[in-house]
Amino acid sequence: MSIVASPTTLTPASSASQISNPNNTISQDGFLKILIAQLQNQDPSNPLSSDKFITENTQFAQLQQLTNMNTALKNLQNQNQSNSYAASLLGKNIMTNSAAVTVNGASVSPVGYSLAQNAADVQATIVDSNGNTIVTQDLGPQNAGTNAFQWNGRGVNGNYISNGTYTVEFSATDSNGKPIPIxxxxxxVTGVQFTSNGAVxxxxxxxxxxxxxVVGVSS
Structure with missing residues (x-):
């Protein structure tokens, strides 16, 4: 196939470009652009033959398959690394970026919190998805370390609230009424499940x- 000459001619790559691309590789997008340019600028009196067109499309398909395979392998590697890290957390205490409880009728999931020191008083405030306070419970004195809070799923009027997920906000003070880090x-961690959406x-x-x-881990 002959290509009609255009005002702009291609020149050999400079030494700088060769350094940035030492293997003279071409991306999938670059290959497609070259193929389109080749078709647009072909000589009408000597168009690209069908066998050459099939050959170049085959090369493009192979490039696309290699690209997809490379992406799949990278995703698999990342997933394996994530699963390995999750398994390494067995027996470790984990910190989360939020404290949430799930209400399902009278069943309410527990939630944990950690105190840097003994607290004279701890309070837990339940907040809905709109930021409205449902109820605040006084948990009284609590020891330093990890503690569990089990909400009964009832609001200020004593009735069970609607099923759903709610956020728990904790606050703690010492004997002088000063805030304690919480x-x-x-x-x-006692178990790990590997799901399609990641490790649980x-x-x-x-x-x-x-x-x-998970935002923090301690032994």
């Missing part, structure tokens, strides 16, 4: 936590 703890951790407090929600 973090969200999901407890100690189970803790001794009965919580299930997605690996992506």
């Amino acid at each position: 973090s969200q703890s999901a407890g100690t 951790l189970t803790t001794n407090l009965g919580e299930t936590v997605n690996l992506s929600n």
Whole structure:
């Protein structure tokens, strides 16, 4: 196939471009652009033959398959690394980026929290998805370390609230009324499940936590 000459001619790659692409490789997008340019600029009196067109399309298909295979292998590698990390958390205490409880009738999932020191008073406030306070419970004095909070699923009027997921906000003070650092703890990891959406951790407090929600780990 002959190509009609155009005002712009291609020149050999400069040394700088050769350094940035030492293997003279071409991306899938680049290959497609070259093929389109070849078709647009072919000589009408000597068009691209069908056998050459099939050959170049075959090369493009092979390139696309190799690209897809490379992407699949990378995803598999990332998933294996994630699963390995999740398995390494067995027996470790994990911190989450939020403390959430799931209400299903009279059944309410527990939630954990961790105190940096003994607290004279701890309070747990239940908030719905719109930021409205449902109820605040006084948990009284609590020891330093990981503690569990089990809400009964009732609002201020004593009635069970609607099923769903709610956020728990904790606050703690010492004997002088000064705030104590408190973090969200999901407890100690006792099991790991590998799902299509990623690893899910189970803790001794009965919580299930997605690996992506883990923000801290301690032994």
